[in-house]
Amino acid sequence: MQKFSFQETEINGLILVKPFLAEDVRGYFIKDYSQEVFEQNGITHDLKEVFYTNSHKGVIRALHFQREKQQPKLVRCVWGHVYDVVVDLRKNSPTFKKWLGFELSEENKDELLVPAGCAHGYLVLEHSVVSYKCAEKFYGEYDDGIMWNDPDIDVKWPLERVDNQIILSDKDKNLQTFSQFMEKYGGF
Numbered sequence: 781m782q783k784f785s786f787q788e789t790e791i792n793g794l795i796l797v798k799p800f801l802a803e804d805v806r807g808y809f810i811k812d813y814s815q816e817v818f819e820q821n822g823i824t825h826d827l828k829e830v831f832y833t834n835s836h837k838g839v840i841r842a843l844h845f846q847r848e849k850q851q852p853k854l855v856r857c858v859w860g861h862v863y864d865v866v867v868d869l870r871k872n873s874p875t876f877k878k879w880l881g882f883e884l885s886e887e888n889k890d891e892l893l894v895p896a897g898c899a900h901g902y903l904v905l906e907h908s909v910v911s912y913k914c915a916e917k918f919y920g921e922y923d924d925g926i927m928w929n930d931p932d933i934d935v936k937w938p939l940e941r942v943d944n945q946i947i948l949s950d951k952d953k954n955l956q957t958f959s960q961f962m963e964k965y966g967g968f
């Protein structure tokens with residue numbers, strides 16, 4: 781049996797969570813959110829919305845955020861394997877503009893608590909389902925992002941693991957650059 785554990789990362793407020801896990805002859809039981817346990821560990825995550833994405837190998841969904849009413853989100857790869865990336869866009873943060881990458885998979889069951897003020901995205905390494913538990917609701921009018929391959933942020937996506945064959949939504953092909961975002965909004 782594995783209990784919940786919470787590991788801080790270099791980005792303030794970005795927490796790597798190991799969920800509660802009980803395995804037996806039937807398979808496993810997993811609990812990946814508990815308001816009480818989170819609060820006992822100093823984390824307030826006021827759940828507002830839960831959603832899932834199903835993506836083919838090679839999909840990139842990135843680098844997303846809500847301009848207003850930013851959404852803290854707890855992200856887990858329920859099935860499959862993704863390379864997950866978080867970028868700190870909080871101008872007063874010591875890690876402003878820094879990105880961190882994490883392997884999230886059905887196998888490791890790790891989840892990430894992405895704080896408000898960060899952009900989030902991932903590269904799908906094998907057909908995957910990703911779950912989100914958001915502490916703010918979705919506001920389409922504030923839905924925004926930065927190009928996945930922005931040269932200033934310079935995420936080192938492991939594209940060789942998808943044979944350099946990537947799939948993007950039309951929206952994600954036309955996102956702004958980091959410098960356009962800074963000119964318009966000056967960071968968070």
Ligand SMILES: Cc1cn([C@H]2C[C@H](O)[C@@H](COP(=O)(O)OP(=O)(O)O[C@H]3O[C@@H](C)C(=O)[C@@H](O)[C@H]3O)O2)c(=O)[nH]c1=O
Binds near residue numbers: 844853951
């Ligand atoms: C995210 C979201 C989308 N939608 C709608 C908008 C659109 O018609 C359709 C698909 O939305 P998108 O193309 O924006 O989905 P997607 O590109 O998967 O967006 C997601 O990407 C990852 C990386 C995140 O971190 C999420 O917060 C979210 O931004 O679903 C909602 O109604 N509610 C939601 O919460």
